[in-house]
Amino acid sequence: MENRDKVKINQLFSRKKKMYTAAILIILAAVYIVAFLSTPFTIRSSSVSTLETLRRLFIEPLINPEYYSGYLEMIELMLETIAIAYAGVTVATIIAVPVGFLAARNLLGPLSYLAKALLNAIRAIPELIFAIIFVASVGIGPYAGVLAISINSVGMIGKLYAEVIESIDEEPLEAIRASGGNRIQVIWYGVLPQVLPEFVSYSLYRFEIDVRASTVLGIVGAGGIGAPLILATWQRNWEDVGMILIVVVVFVSIIDILSGQIRKRLT
Template sequence: MKNQKFRINPPMKKKTKLRILIVTLILSALYVVAAFTTNFNVRGSAASPIDTLKRIFIVPLIDGDYRSQFPEYIGYMMETIAIAFAGLAIAAILAIPVGFLASRNLGKRFNYIGKAILNAIRAIPELIFAIIFVAAVGMGPYAGVLAISINSIGMLGKLYAEVIESIDTSNVDAIKASGGSRIQAMWYGVLPQVLPEFTSYAIYRFEIDVRASTVLGIVGAGGIGAPLILATYQRAWEEVGLILIVVVVFVSLIDLLSGYIRNKIV
């Protein structure tokens, strides 16, 4: 029987134990202070929660007057999907050069510039971009497309850079050694390796952009968000239910379709 070697973990140092104890005490104190200083009073409502849930999820399905409004809200949802798709199409292309610039192996000493650009974009929510573009170009889908595209560049560029950093550089070196130019090395040595994952990440980002486009309508950037927030302000819970049902169905279908496509690509 072969001898088995067991590795014994070293005991935890006293300084580490003391740090853990201090952090635990500080967090416990913060929770106690928050519990005693936060006002937990909840204002009552004339309508019961059960009645509200019934108006949101049951009445729109059984009342013919509300069911007849489904085509209208499906049209708004299709506009939301179009905004997400147009924004993603722009972002998926523009994120490629930024991703190359931000990668350590190809961007080299200039990669900090690409990382700074991506960090700055990701630090700003798409809702803020939507407000800025609504003020710049006016209310409508165009502002939503610009907000989605700019915000998506930040995330896709970061993912693209990580993919580029993990490529096998032997193909690139072989092309350069055989007399190929830098452009040829990028075209034949890098792109074939990264395009499948680029496509997969772009499809996944499309799911996120559809959800984000639903919210952007709140600030006037087009899509189904505008009627949703309007119905909420008016306490028209049946219309809120109609919109939520449409959103859930379409998002679920997009999730299933994109998952199937990603499995085929990667």
């Protein structure tokens, strides 16, 4: 066989493509330089040493029996927080299923972009803003928290659901259509059995996120453990802050582990 020219491991790029890559690299470098220059790295010294604060945060609440009685109340508040997240993600799942179908390109065609745009808009607004709006409209308390969590979660799981639906095997759908099934039957017997495990898995994952999110909702009065947390930080009551953080860390870890185990078995 005739010998080829020298074989290069990568395809040779055209001059235009090289220029393009260089331009991108220059822009990226500029962004980094601006970012570093505009961030002040100075540290202002405080009257209290950091070590002392850390000791009051994480050691004192654990070793001083004086604080032990406070945990019960914190755990109660944490359970309320988890309940907010659970109710929120349940409502979100119920709404996200139809929305997900509407946003799936393979079922709805170009119309799906409308639903996708709506979901993107929802996701762009932070939970805290929703929480503030709902506290203003339905009053202080966990109800506002549930509403804020559910709306925000629809934004994410609706989109994930749509992506799951878009990745299904469409051949069984063809079979149901070919046997005289109507549109709803195609969805019920062709699409749903293929997507349900992933739907449940994504809802659980979102529940993990929502538990973490609900812990800060109390800051704006939307219920849960966030209210005492923000109060304690304002008062520099580091022992209480520490107690709350310990409870949050323990519960969030437990939930993450459990939900992770369930998700692993689903698919």
